[in-house]
Amino acid sequence: MRHGSVTYFDEQGKPFLPEQVPLNELGREQAAAAGRVFAQEKLHFDRVIVSGLPRTVETATRVLAETGQQIELERWPELVELRGGKLSAIPDESLKEAFVGAFDGVVPEDRKFLEGESIGQLMDRVHPCIDRLREDKSWDTVLLVLHGGVNRAILSYALTNQRIFLGNLAQTAGCINAIDVGAVHADWVVRVMNYSPISTLQGESRHTTMEVLLDQYLKSRNRQS
Template sequence: MSEHQRRRIYLMRHGNVTYFDSQGKPFLPEQVPLNELGQAQASAAGKIFAREKLQFDRVIVSGLPRTVETATRVLAETGQQVALDHWPELVELRGGKLSAIPDDSLREAFVGAFDGVVPEDRRFLGGESIGELMDRVHPCIDRLRADKSWDTVLMVLHGGVNRAILSYALTNQRLFLGNLAQTAGCINAVDVGEAQADWVVRVVNFSAVSSLQGESRHTTMEVLLDQYLQSRKRQN
């Protein structure tokens, strides 16, 4: 291998899911499947990969149903038979108990973990901290890069996890850039070389169903906060 030859990571966020019912009550995030839009997003991403005739040596998912279903739909479009590697260390940021968060702290709890350069002690929904997320994500990426058996890998993960990976790639430091948008079903492309600092970020947050993403200017967590507030209002 030439010292300048790099390998490619295609990093996806899972397709859209429904986290709250029509009354604003949360579903169990560990169990939610893709909704109709999410299924369309996953299949559309798969068609992009198929059109480019891309072949994956490995396909890595967190193991949560929404990542498994997204990856399965992508592979159905590419026609590849690749076993899914489940890496549970790459599950999404773990939130705490929503009902325990005071009303005046809700906005910070929902959106604070994705606000600029995020402090490591900032917690997501009163649960896991950004530092704890990086503690489990960075070693996974280092381990993947140390494995020389692949040239092209597909990773189907989560919005927070993807931000941790992209932040690592962009800075080669222990930083978390919360304002890197990750639309449901999006595709990122990152090249990695032999040297630890050899990262090249090629594509960020490409949506196969909405290339210019003109339909909304809200973040995912802002939308989810509004949905959850419906439930809080009814309870009060």
């Protein structure tokens, strides 16, 4: 899953600390809706893994509350979201590329997210985690509650079995993905991707998450100029 919706910028476009933001009202609704889907399908999770950031912990907790399962969350800090740089240091002419460039088609490894971490650096930490998880034969079904960029890295890995990052795989807040994995490295199948229980066709907006966030941030940038 991707964590539920959060509010990254206030009404003036000033950013909140991304390491601390909780779910907003919509995000709480999305997490509960996903939990009800799992409960309806009678899915039993052997393990639940989160990145450790509050938005993933809260999403997983609300999902488990709906399923009635009591499972201790495993925090894997290597699976935190792409780390951005300092927004105020990004020049106006580079803002659009900084916000949306990391999620545009087949993304080069040296492309940076918000002038911070590169796509290559993201894959350097995500791929070994997924390999390690797959090598552990003690579980049958695991729930991972992570982030949009991290999920894209995992889905791209599963779809291509290569070190490729497909940036235009949508990951709506609170969405569910389902991947079946086998015993050998190349044996995995993406069965469900970007399923949003409360918005099946996701027609509320024609913009990506990062396009919306760029628009929100520009309110602050324009006030300062």
